[in-house]
Amino acid sequence: MTHFLSPVSFLRHAASQCLGVALVLCTTWGGGALATEPQNANHPAPGASTENLVHEMEAGEKFDVSETLMHHVIENHDWHIMDLPGTNGYTEIAVHLPWMLYHSEKGFQFFMLSEGSEHANEEKALQHGYALSHGKLHPVRADVQVLEAGGIPSEEFAAHLELDEAGNWVPKKGDHHVVRTHSGVLYAVDTEASVLDFSISKTPLHMMIVALLMLLVFTSVARAYKKRGVKSAPKGLQSLVEPVIMFVEENIAAPNMHGKHKRFMPYLLTLFFFIWISNMLGLMPLSSNIAGNISVTAALAALTLLVTWFSSNKAYWQHIFWFPGVPTGVKFIMMPVEIVGMFTKPFSLTIRLFANIAGGHFMVLALVSLIFILGDSGKSAAGAYGIMPLSVAFTLFILTLEVLVAALQAYVFTMLTAVFIGQAMESHDHHHEHATEDTATVAHA
Amino acid sequence: MFVQLLDSIGQFGAGIGAGIAVIGVGMGIGRLAATSVESMARQPEASADIRGSMILTAALIEGVALFGEVVCLLIAVS
Numbered sequence: 001m002t003h004f005l006s007p008v009s010f011l012r013h014a015a016s017q018c019l020g021v022a023l024v025l026c027t028t029w030g031g032g033a034l035a036t037e038p039q040n041a042n043h044p045a046p047g048a049s050t051e052n053l054v055h056e057m058e059a060g061e062k063f064d065v066s067e068t069l070m071h072h073v074i075e076n077h078d079w080h081i082m083d084l085p086g087t088n089g090y091t092e093i094a095v096h097l098p099w100m101l102y103h104s105e106k107g108f109q110f111f112m113l114s115e116g117s118e119h120a121n122e123e124k125a126l127q128h129g130y131a132l133s134h135g136k137l138h139p140v141r142a143d144v145q146v147l148e149a150g151g152i153p154s155e156e157f158a159a160h161l162e163l164d165e166a167g168n169w170v171p172k173k174g175d176h177h178v179v180r181t182h183s184g185v186l187y188a189v190d191t192e193a194s195v196l197d198f199s200i201s202k203t204p205l206h207m208m209i210v211a212l213l214m215l216l217v218f219t220s221v222a223r224a225y226k227k228r229g230v231k232s233a234p235k236g237l238q239s240l241v242e243p244v245i246m247f248v249e250e251n252i253a254a255p256n257m258h259g260k261h262k263r264f265m266p267y268l269l270t271l272f273f274f275i276w277i278s279n280m281l282g283l284m285p286l287s288s289n290i291a292g293n294i295s296v297t298a299a300l301a302a303l304t305l306l307v308t309w310f311s312s313n314k315a316y317w318q319h320i321f322w323f324p325g326v327p328t329g330v331k332f333i334m335m336p337v338e339i340v341g342m343f344t345k346p347f348s349l350t351i352r353l354f355a356n357i358a359g360g361h362f363m364v365l366a367l368v369s370l371i372f373i374l375g376d377s378g379k380s381a382a383g384a385y386g387i388m389p390l391s392v393a394f395t396l397f398i399l400t401l402e403v404l405v406a407a408l409q410a411y412v413f414t415m416l417t418a419v420f421i422g423q424a425m426e427s428h429d430h431h432h433e434h435a436t437e438d439t440a441t442v443a444h445a
Numbered sequence: 446m447f448v449q450l451l452d453s454i455g456q457f458g459a460g461i462g463a464g465i466a467v468i469g470v471g472m473g474i475g476r477l478a479a480t481s482v483e484s485m486a487r488q489p490e491a492s493a494d495i496r497g498s499m500i501l502t503a504a505l506i507e508g509v510a511l512f513g514e515v516v517c518l519l520i521a522v523s
Contacts, residue, residue: 066522348508355511412504 279406301346466513
């Protein structure tokens with residue numbers, strides 16, 4: 001039994017214990033609730049199942065692991081929170097997000113697909129000239145018939161279609177000329193039109209939420225510093241944030257940037273906190289992970305590349321294009337190598353952050369899917385309940401590791417950014433300075 | 446039968462590739478852990494520094510494995 005200094009610290013300790021137990025109970029209960037879902041999915045009222053928006057299985061459908069995993073990982077235009085089981089199928093709790101598209105002929109289009117059922121959504125999308133298939137919109141030529149009367153494909157599209165097991169005509173795998181909506185209708189894709197998608201989908205929405213959170217926290221901390229001054233002891237949110245800021249400045253920025261690190265502190269701090277907070281938020285239920293989208297991590301790495309370029313000096317570019325200190329023939333070989341090296345660094349930043357975060361979520365999804373697979377899509381309750389403790393235990397372990405990975409990946413990204421910017425700012429004399437230092441030490445020894 | 450196999454040879458390759466990527470990283474990080482723990486035992490005062498660089502280099506080495514994993518994932522889903 002540890003000794004507590006005051007009733008307050010005892011209460012704090014007790015509260016954290018209760019929180020820990022509550023977290024374990026919630027995850028176990030959550031895992032159990034997930035395992036019982038297949039049984040619910042098989043009991044909707046007859047005749048109602050085709051009209052609900054259940055993303056999980058409809059009655060009798062087999063659980064498709066790869067489709068579910070992909071569906072959770074790719075970009076989505078709704079923030080789907082949960083499906084509540086009701087008497088008539090499921091009621092969906094989701095935040096529908098607007099589609100903002102720029103069609104090359106029709107101009108800007110702004111609409112929401114928030115009708116009650118998938119079928120109504122498809123109708124609405126068709127009104128704007130798009131076919132809704134697997135959550136994506138494809139521009140279609142609505143006047144062209146793909147299947148003629150009698151269900152035979154017309155001359156134009158016969159090469160793009162094939163028969164599937166149920167005897168329906170479906171587009172060939174990887175073919176972009178025909179698209180099939182959820183209700184089974186085939187449409188001809190308008191391949192000449194180019195559509196730019198500017199929508200606020202799930203990932204941009206969550207990025208804005210993280211940005212808003214960061215804005216609130218850091219402006220309040222800044223106001224506290226303004227009011228109290230830097231010489232007095234920090235209180236409240238300041239005490240949480242200040243050690244982290246000092247850590248970033250002393251351990252990440254200063255050792256790598258040789259005296260000019262104050263200029264880059266805003267960028268490095270933003271990077272560090274954005275990645276850390278968004279990773280942590282992605283671990284909570286109902287939220288989406290931001291760095292699991294490669295476009296986001298690529299954008300962060302591109303920003304790093306831009307900051308590196310704008311803070312580079314002549315010596316940096318000289319090292320890339322005309323490497324000093326080597327024979328002329330080698331200089332020509334070094335040039336493409338160095339140019340490629342300039343781009344592989346942000347590329348590795350992108351892939352490292354993306355794969356760490358997306359991989360963690362993938363593993364959690366795969367472990368939870370085990371429950372559905374071994375429960376044989378709802379038919380075997382014994383299988384589902386049997387694998388549930390193991391699956392939930394492993395999921396808990398992976399989630400704990402992900403908490404560490406969230407902070408670690410933020411640290412690694414920020415540190416490598418600081419190293420690259422520091423390398424770009426390094427003056428030529430610094431190189432020679434190091435060389436004389438080493439030889440001097442050797443001479444002394 | 447070989448024609449039927451051809452469709453899944455890609456998946457087969459992706460699985461093997463992912464496994465091989467993990468072997469390399471396991472060996473690398475294992476060596477890292479071994480030498481860093483040994484050096485922490487030899488000089489306990491430097492423990493904090495060594496622990497810091499151990500965690501950092503483990504993350505960097507793991508990044509390399511994840512390049513391979515991403516490639517295998519791309520093969521597996523397309």
